[in-house]
Amino acid sequence: MRAMKDMGFKGTILTYAKETVFDHKNQEEFGLGMNITPTNGASSTECPYITSWKQGTLDTVKLLGEEDQLAIFLAYRVTGAGPGVTCALADNSQTPQQFLDAVDKIVRDCKARSAKILIDAESQRFQAGILRIGLDLMRKNNRDGYAVGYNTYQAYLQSTPTSLASHLASALDDNFTLGLKVVRGAYLATDERCLIHDTKEETDDAYDSIAAGALQQQLLGFGGKDGRLFPSVNLLLATHNKYSVEKAQKLHLQRLKQRFSTTGALPMNKMLYKKRVAQGQLRMSPNETQTLCIFGCGNLGRAILTNLVTWNESPFSKIFAVVQTGPSRKKLNEAFGKQLSVLLANEGVAAVQESDVVILGIDPADVAAVLQEPGFRTALDEKLLISIAAGWPSDRIEDILYGSDASGQGQAHVLRALPNIAASVGQSFTALAVSAECSIPEQHIALAQDIFARVGQTARVPPSLMEATTAVAGSTPAMFAVLCDALIDASVAVGMPRQTAEAMVVQSMRGSAELLQSGGMSCATLRDAGTSPEGCTMAAIMVKEERGVRDAVCRALREAVTAARRMESVQHVNDNLPLNSLGYSVECTYRRRA
Structure with missing residues (x-):
C-alpha cells in the first residue's frame, strides 16, 4: 500500500475478489478461489464458506487506513460467501443470518477506518438479491448525509433504469443517501445477451444519461418541475472510458461555477491516478485537491x-x-x-x-x-x-x-x-x-x-x-499611465491641485473603460457623446490630431509589438521599420531563430 502511494496513487480500492460466476450458456456455476480451508475456531454450525469469506474480507479491511489519501474503499463480491448465500441470491430470498452478521462486522470495521464500501455487481442470476442486500446496507448506514455503502448499477443492462428508479424512491421515502456507483458491465460473455443493450453506443448513452441525470439532480422522474423531490445521492463514476468521465466532469464543474445544485461526484479514474497515463486518462475529480x-x-x-x-x-x-x-x-x-x-x-x-x-x-x-x-x-x-x-x-x-x-x-x-x-x-x-x-x-x-x-x-x-498580445495587453497599462500622467501635469499647470487632478483623471479613465466594456459604447460613440460643436472637448481632440498623437500612439504600439517579436526572433509584415535621419522608414530584415 505504501509503495502504491509513493507511486502517486491518491486513492485506494481494495477488493476481496472471491466470487461465483453463473454461465448462462452452460447453466453452470464456477467459483474463483472457492477452495475453502475452514477457519480455526469455527463452530460446526457455521458455514465454512461464509466464515472464510468474512475473514478474507476483514483481512482486506486491515490493509486500508491511509489517512492522507483522498478516499479509500473496500469492495467485495457477495457470491464469494459460498453456495448457502448464492442459492438465496438466486431465489431472491433471505440470506443466512451468519452472512448478515458478517456484513455488519465488515461495515463496522470499515467505518472505523473511514472507508466506504462498494458492493460489486455480479452475474444476473444473483444480481437482484445483491441489489437488495446493498439497499438494506445503505438504508441502515447511509444516514448522516453521505454514503458509506454503494450499490453498483450496470449501464449495459436494459433493466437498470427500473432498478435505479426504485432505489431512488426508497432513498427518498426512507430518508437515506443512495450510494450510486455506475459501471458499464463486465459479464457480457456469461450473462443472457437479451438482457443487455444491443450496441456499445446504447450502453454509452445509458451510462452518460445516468451520470448527467444524477449531476443535474433530474433523473428517472426525480427532480425537475414535474418530478418527485430528488433524494440525497452520492455518485461514483467507475469507467475506463475517458470521454464519459470528461463529459461528467465538465457538467459538474459548470454547475458548481453557476452555483446550481449538483450531486457529490467522484470519478474513480481521477481518484486512482495521480498521473496522466499514455491513453490520456486525466485528473478528473473536483473533489481531489x-x-x-x-x-x-x-x-x-x-x-x-x-x-x-x-x-x-x-x-x-x-x-x-x-x-x-x-x-x-x-x-x-x-x-x-x-x-x-x-x-x-x-x-x-x-x-x-x-x-x-x-x-x-x-x-x-x-x-x-x-x-x-x-x-x-x-x-x-x-x-x-x-x-x-x-x-x-x-x-x-x-x-x-x-x-x-x-x-x-x-x-x-x-x-x-x-x-x-x-x-x-x-x-x-x-x-x-x-x-x-x-x-x-x-x-x-x-x-x-x-x-x-x-x-x-x-x-x-x-x-x-x-x-502582439505581449504589447496589446501587456504594454498598454504603462502607455495609459503615461497619458494619465500628461493629463495630470496639464491639469496642475492650469491651476488644479495635483491630488484632485489625479482623482479626476483616473476616475474618468475608469469610467470610460466601463462605458466601453459594459455600457454598450464603441470608441467612436463615446467620443461623439462627449463632444459638441465648438466645444472644449473637440478643441482638445483637434490639437491631438494636428500634433499627430493618433499616429504616434499607433506607431508606439507597433514598435512594442516589433520589440516583442525581436525577443522571440520572428518577423511580421506590419512590424515597424527603423527610421533614417530624416524620419523615414528604411528596409531591414531580421534573421529568424535557427
Missing part, C-alpha cells in the same frame, strides 16, 4: 498568489512559492503565514516534484538556467507547466527541456500565458496560447483559465498572436 507551485514571485507571481490563497473553491490544497532571496521569503511568510509554503530557489526542484501544477514566473533572463537545473525536467514529469515569462513561447521551453525527443512520453504539458500588471487588482487580461492543433488536455487548459480568472479576464489566443 492538488498542489500548486508558483516558481518566481515577482509582481505578477505575487498578484496571482494573492488571489489564489483567498479562493474559496480552490482546487489546490497546498501552494508552494519559490523565491530568490531570504528577504522575499520573509515578506511572503509575513503576508500569508501558514496559507502557503515559501521556499528558496535551491529548494525549487523539490517543490516542483511535490506539485501537480507549476507556474513559471521568473525573470525571462533566468528561464534557461532554471529549466536546465539538475532534476527539474524529471520533476515536471506529466505535469502542467504554465509559463508567464515574456519572450518564452512554449516550443522554446520544450526545446530546452526535451530537445529532439518527440515521443511525448513523460513530458510536461507546457502552456504559455500572458497576464499583465493589472493582475494585482484583479483586472488583468490573460491570454493563453492555444492553437487548433493543441495537444494539451482540455482539463489542463480549463484549469489554467480558472486560475487566471481569479485575476481578471482570460481568452484563448493562437500562438502566432502572442507576441
Whole structure:
C-alpha cells in the first residue's frame, strides 16, 4: 500500500475478489478461489464458506487506513460467501443470518477506518438479491448525509433504469443517501445477451444519461418541475472510458461555477491516478485537491498568489512559492503565514516534484538556467507547466527541456500565458496560447483559465498572436499611465491641485473603460457623446490630431509589438521599420531563430 502511494496513487480500492460466476450458456456455476480451508475456531454450525469469506474480507479491511489519501474503499463480491448465500441470491430470498452478521462486522470495521464500501455487481442470476442486500446496507448506514455503502448499477443492462428508479424512491421515502456507483458491465460473455443493450453506443448513452441525470439532480422522474423531490445521492463514476468521465466532469464543474445544485461526484479514474497515463486518462475529480507551485514571485507571481490563497473553491490544497532571496521569503511568510509554503530557489526542484501544477514566473533572463537545473525536467514529469515569462513561447521551453525527443512520453504539458500588471487588482487580461492543433488536455487548459480568472479576464489566443498580445495587453497599462500622467501635469499647470487632478483623471479613465466594456459604447460613440460643436472637448481632440498623437500612439504600439517579436526572433509584415535621419522608414530584415 505504501509503495502504491509513493507511486502517486491518491486513492485506494481494495477488493476481496472471491466470487461465483453463473454461465448462462452452460447453466453452470464456477467459483474463483472457492477452495475453502475452514477457519480455526469455527463452530460446526457455521458455514465454512461464509466464515472464510468474512475473514478474507476483514483481512482486506486491515490493509486500508491511509489517512492522507483522498478516499479509500473496500469492495467485495457477495457470491464469494459460498453456495448457502448464492442459492438465496438466486431465489431472491433471505440470506443466512451468519452472512448478515458478517456484513455488519465488515461495515463496522470499515467505518472505523473511514472507508466506504462498494458492493460489486455480479452475474444476473444473483444480481437482484445483491441489489437488495446493498439497499438494506445503505438504508441502515447511509444516514448522516453521505454514503458509506454503494450499490453498483450496470449501464449495459436494459433493466437498470427500473432498478435505479426504485432505489431512488426508497432513498427518498426512507430518508437515506443512495450510494450510486455506475459501471458499464463486465459479464457480457456469461450473462443472457437479451438482457443487455444491443450496441456499445446504447450502453454509452445509458451510462452518460445516468451520470448527467444524477449531476443535474433530474433523473428517472426525480427532480425537475414535474418530478418527485430528488433524494440525497452520492455518485461514483467507475469507467475506463475517458470521454464519459470528461463529459461528467465538465457538467459538474459548470454547475458548481453557476452555483446550481449538483450531486457529490467522484470519478474513480481521477481518484486512482495521480498521473496522466499514455491513453490520456486525466485528473478528473473536483473533489481531489492538488498542489500548486508558483516558481518566481515577482509582481505578477505575487498578484496571482494573492488571489489564489483567498479562493474559496480552490482546487489546490497546498501552494508552494519559490523565491530568490531570504528577504522575499520573509515578506511572503509575513503576508500569508501558514496559507502557503515559501521556499528558496535551491529548494525549487523539490517543490516542483511535490506539485501537480507549476507556474513559471521568473525573470525571462533566468528561464534557461532554471529549466536546465539538475532534476527539474524529471520533476515536471506529466505535469502542467504554465509559463508567464515574456519572450518564452512554449516550443522554446520544450526545446530546452526535451530537445529532439518527440515521443511525448513523460513530458510536461507546457502552456504559455500572458497576464499583465493589472493582475494585482484583479483586472488583468490573460491570454493563453492555444492553437487548433493543441495537444494539451482540455482539463489542463480549463484549469489554467480558472486560475487566471481569479485575476481578471482570460481568452484563448493562437500562438502566432502572442507576441502582439505581449504589447496589446501587456504594454498598454504603462502607455495609459503615461497619458494619465500628461493629463495630470496639464491639469496642475492650469491651476488644479495635483491630488484632485489625479482623482479626476483616473476616475474618468475608469469610467470610460466601463462605458466601453459594459455600457454598450464603441470608441467612436463615446467620443461623439462627449463632444459638441465648438466645444472644449473637440478643441482638445483637434490639437491631438494636428500634433499627430493618433499616429504616434499607433506607431508606439507597433514598435512594442516589433520589440516583442525581436525577443522571440520572428518577423511580421506590419512590424515597424527603423527610421533614417530624416524620419523615414528604411528596409531591414531580421534573421529568424535557427
